Amino acid sequence: MRTHERVLARIEAELVAGRWALGERLPGERALADELGVSRTSVREAIRILEAAGVVRTAVGSGPTAGAVVVDRPAAGLHMAMRLHVSSGALRVPDVVATRVLLETWAIRTAGDRYRAREIGDTALAGARRLVDAMEEPGMSSTDFIAADQAFHLEFARIAGNHVVEAFLLGLRGAIGQYVTEGVSRLPDWPNTSARLAAEHAGILEAVSVGDGATAARLAREHIEEFYVETGLAGELRPDGGLRR
């Protein structure tokens, strides 16, 4: 086993054991190297991996914010890995879309159900409502619209309350952004399409806000798949509703 892997394993073990709580700082790189009897280089490589995985955040300088701070960003690691693999073509866009539909419809259905069960209230939907209002403004640039669209969709993952699903969708965000941007550039009439998309968003939110998770999920599936087909990124739509390029 390589030295930096041993360091990584050791740090991971102590993280699990609770040596450092969320928000606390790891010892300095020099101290850690001393403690483990390895070079600073190996410690740095291990920390680099932890940082890429979203477990720690590093900052230079002095004071309580500096150093390697234990954070909690499960999506960061997924995000980077997803982006790299979609970029390199190892993961295909139809697979991304199908997975997105699967996770998002679940999240939206769950959000609607939780609203009906009064586990969440109208304040939880305020963010989504604000985004819908913004997207209904006619003058919005396509870049801003796409950003608001992404935020709107992620909002339900947050509301659904499943952090794993949320992290997966956050990880997919980069890959989704790539094909959405590509798709928008292919559309003949963006103002028209964006108005329709905004209306569909409003419809989804409306269904959630009356507690009808099933309808909201159906609308979301149609919303995502229609856009995908309309842009010509999808060759055909399978009879079972699954997407095939």
Add this chain to the structure above:
Amino acid sequence: MRTHERVLARIEAELVAGRWALGERLPGERALADELGVSRTSVREAIRILEAAGVVRTAVGSGPTAGAVVVDRPAAGLHMAMRLHVSSGALRVPDVVATRVLLETWAIRTAGDRYRAREIGDTALAGARRLVDAMEEPGMSSTDFIAADQAFHLEFARIAGNHVVEAFLLGLRGAIGQYVTEGVSRLPDWPNTSARLAAEHAGILEAVSVGDGATAARLAREHIEEFYVETGLAGELRPDGGLRR
């Protein structure tokens, strides 16, 4: 922007541009450092991140297998990130189980549908059948049984053909393994339980192999949730089928 991040961005851009195909080698660390005008240290940190994300694999020595080889392991990065965050408690077991159920039922349903549509044949199910046979052997150790169980479940993700779902489930594997191992240790009568689990596996495979994806998916959901509840890891089962601790 830090130097190793610039190196990472540069390598990523050239990967996307197709400078290196899958299986090809990146230039040596020294050559790369020279080419980019940075130190070998910074190049190494960037490669370390790519390795953690599952984009390259490094090996010492000489010859075609040595060096940093471009590979295609989308699950590697997810796997590490998931394991770290579940270990540290940032991601909760009920969320992992619910996500697992969501992805696996989709994969198994799709596998059944693909079999019915004759997109796949009996040879595709041979691996799963072999695992079921192995798990029905009475003398199997719990460790071996868990390994076979994991392999059995992942088999359908492979058959379903969605690489993103497969990568996500591979990423969840570590987290699943943790709670399953913990759960097994709590069971009063492992031989009895393992025999039941093996029979359930056989039932799922049977449903897939007659093209009944819906039944297979329902059996899989019950299979996963029953075990989870039985071990006492779950406090209660929500009326809608979702899991809550």
Add this chain to the structure above:
DNA sequence: GTACCGCATGTGGTCGGACCACACGGGTAC
């Protein structure tokens, strides 16, 4: 006594150089 300024201090980030273990492959001895 108070307010402000500047520098000592500790942090991660980067660099260059050195040596090691390793695996391949060609050249050499037989």
Add this chain to the structure above:
DNA sequence: GTACCCGTGTGGTCCGACCACATGCGGTAC
């Protein structure tokens, strides 16, 4: 023709040094 050995290039590790930066303490001016 075969078996062996060593040159060569690879990543892995270590060391020592310097840099930029943010902080916070201590001294200084008032």
